[in-house]
Amino acid sequence: MESQVNEWRTLYGVNDIFFDDVTGATANLSYYETLTGYVHSLGGIDILNAGAPPASGYLSTSVDNGIVVMEDTLAAFESDPPPNYSSAPMKIGYIITSGPSQSNLLSTLKAIKALGGNLVYVTDQGDSYNDLPSYFAAENADL
16 A cells, blocks of 8 residues: 555655555554554655544554545434534544535534544435535635
């Protein structure tokens, strides 16, 4: 994985890395500590996407700069939100698809913020990253 980090740095000049499909299991914590430590040694920051609440060991800035604790639909967020991470020492991320209409976008963002979320991608599109939300300009203004 470190060679891939180096390749991205060489090809695109990036120092900051978003690691997708991360397992939030305690058994894998030392692997991610080593990997994110490597990114930090290069002067970069990292975001881990566990997509679900991770083991508590991941909630440390010595492990990561941020972690996505939910990647799911708005309906799932409303029916079974993750725990409150307001006291977490790092950035907490949410990726919400099939999300709110423009009229209730702000209330959704406030609900995420109340749970400690400060890295947010919300879209009214389905499970697709191919299209920006129909209300992208309004979403940026709300942030």
